Amino acid sequence: MQNANSYWQATANNTKKRPSLFGEQKTEVTIIGGGFSGLATSYFLNCLGIKTILIEQHSIGWGASGRNAGMLTTGFKKSTAVLSKKLGTDRAKELLKMSVDCIRLVDEVAKKEKIDCSLNYNGGLKLAYKSKHFDALRREHEFMLEKFNYQTEIIPPSDIEKEINSPIYAHGGLMDPHSYAFHPLNYAIGLGDAVERLGGIIYENSQVTSVNKFKDGYIVKTENGEIVSNGVVVATNGYTTTNTNKKLTKSIMPIKSHVITTEPLPKELSKRLIPHNRVSIDTKNFLYYFRMTEDYRLLFGGRVSFVKKDNSQNNPELYEVLRRNMVNVFPELKDTKVDYQWGGTTAFTFDFMPHLGKTEEGLFYMTGFCGHGAAMSTLLGKIIASSIAEKNQLDNVLGDLPLTKIPFHNQRGKILSLAENYLKVIDKIS
Numbered sequence: 417m418q419n420a421n422s423y424w425q426a427t428a429n430n431t432k433k434r435p436s437l438f439g440e441q442k443t444e445v446t447i448i449g450g451g452f453s454g455l456a457t458s459y460f461l462n463c464l465g466i467k468t469i470l471i472e473q474h475s476i477g478w479g480a481s482g483r484n485a486g487m488l489t490t491g492f493k494k495s496t497a498v499l500s501k502k503l504g505t506d507r508a509k510e511l512l513k514m515s516v517d518c519i520r521l522v523d524e525v526a527k528k529e530k531i532d533c534s535l536n537y538n539g540g541l542k543l544a545y546k547s548k549h550f551d552a553l554r555r556e557h558e559f560m561l562e563k564f565n566y567q568t569e570i571i572p573p574s575d576i577e578k579e580i581n582s583p584i585y586a587h588g589g590l591m592d593p594h595s596y597a598f599h600p601l602n603y604a605i606g607l608g609d610a611v612e613r614l615g616g617i618i619y620e621n622s623q624v625t626s627v628n629k630f631k632d633g634y635i636v637k638t639e640n641g642e643i644v645s646n647g648v649v650v651a652t653n654g655y656t657t658t659n660t661n662k663k664l665t666k667s668i669m670p671i672k673s674h675v676i677t678t679e680p681l682p683k684e685l686s687k688r689l690i691p692h693n694r695v696s697i698d699t700k701n702f703l704y705y706f707r708m709t710e711d712y713r714l715l716f717g718g719r720v721s722f723v724k725k726d727n728s729q730n731n732p733e734l735y736e737v738l739r740r741n742m743v744n745v746f747p748e749l750k751d752t753k754v755d756y757q758w759g760g761t762t763a764f765t766f767d768f769m770p771h772l773g774k775t776e777e778g779l780f781y782m783t784g785f786c787g788h789g790a791a792m793s794t795l796l797g798k799i800i801a802s803s804i805a806e807k808n809q810l811d812n813v814l815g816d817l818p819l820t821k822i823p824f825h826n827q828r829g830k831i832l833s834l835a836e837n838y839l840k841v842i843d844k845i846s
């Protein structure tokens with residue numbers, strides 16, 4: 417995938433160019449991937465006094481971390497009630513807590529390291545696409561309140577205009593005050609700088625071509641160099657290839673998501689469309705997600721297709737579909753210019769949950785954020801860093817979930833096509 421012509425790139429804080437890896441190096445832990453996951457792992461390892469080298473094939477934040485919508489939302493792909501049924505109440509409670517803690521952690525790190533990443537604390541909306549979906553949101557709200565004393569606010573259809581002015585979202589919604597927004601690329605850039613201030617090393621434009629175990633550790637090779645280390649963390653998520661880890665590659669589905677960003681809107685219009693400036697997602701499988709930027713642009717994203725023939729980020733058709741979807745949501749934007757458009761790759765797992773663990777002793781991974789990794793990646797980086805530092809097991813509810821190989825992974829094009837048609841039908845009839 418190409419470099420992103422993104423709004424985030426256009427408004428990025430100054431970033432330095434880092435060298436590529438040449439020759440042989442030694443360190444304690446090698447980290448592959450310069451997104452939030454890899455950067456957070458390096459950051460927390462260095463905080464704990466452990467030496468790291470991070471290798472990124474392009475530049476810091478080049479992957480999903482510098483391309484996402486910057487919405488730090490609580491919860492997971494599956495609702496808390498569903499997780500509770502599947503994993504038990506205690507684990508669902510722990511997961512819900514993690515999803516709030518990870519947002520707090522991003523805030524804490526950003527403040528501690530003085531990362532200028534436009535954090536806003538206005539909360540998040542989940543908007544019912546149909547009235548049946550609103551019933552499900554109400555049940556989720558009651559479930560979280562009764563079981564976990566977790567406070568969200570249900571917005572009935574009669575009040576929804578106080579939250580959003582859209583003809584397609586008249587069915588009500590759920591407001592979670594713990595959800596935030598930020599500038600994702602600036603967070604990644606700031607984390608990179610913090611890693612280096614703590615003594616961590618980062619190489620850019622260095623693609624890892626192989627990872628091999630030897631008696632005392634690992635050798636990670638790039639075209640022009642190699643690093644010998646005791647441990648390795650694979651943090652390549654949706655961009656994972658067999659070079660870095662075969663097992664991981666077979667356990668994730670890389671799925672693309674695309675985003676458009678309008679020209680700046682008049683402030684009054686922006687306030688009329690989303691009065692409390694919250695981040696929003698809806699209840700469809702082929703969901704829309706959107707938010708205002710600091711300078712009152714609407715950033716609008718969604719999954720247009722899993723398998724469209726040219727699903728690259730330069731396909732104008734994709735962005736035209738997104739623009740039409742945006743106008744469906746906000747008809748007032750029918751003549752509004754789109755200034756930026758880009759796409760990125762996320763990783764989905766078989767159980768739609770993020771995973772962390774080891775594929776073998778000393779080789780750690782985190783992956784499969786299923787579109788919810790903007791904050792969770794920082795927390796998983798911290799958990800992996802402490803497990804490495806304390807030489808203990810990854811004692812964590814996500815670490816306990818088995819990472820299943822995706823059945824018929826080599827036929828994934830066909831599977832995704834079937835899944836796409838199925839989910840589109842479900843969105844129509846459910």
Ligand SMILES: Cc1cc2nc3c(=O)[nH]c(=O)nc-3n(C[C@H](O)[C@H](O)[C@H](O)COP(=O)(O)OP(=O)(O)OC[C@H]3O[C@@H](n4cnc5c(N)ncnc54)[C@H](O)[C@@H]3O)c2cc1C
Pocket residue numbers: 448449450451452453454471472473474475477478479480481482483484485486487488489622623624625651652653654655656657659660672673674675717759760761762785786787788789790791793
């Ligand atoms: C369009 C879009 C919108 C999204 N919106 C949201 C959102 O609003 N909220 C949310 O919570 N989540 C969102 N996500 C998901 C979120 O961005 C990801 O879950 C998160 O960024 C994952 O971070 P990561 O560090 O694990 O992976 P990435 O940021 O993808 O980083 C992986 C890095 O590994 C590098 N790499 C891969 N292979 C190699 C190799 N062989 N050698 C060296 N480097 C390598 C890549 O270049 C890449 O930079 C969105 C994703 C996309 C694409």
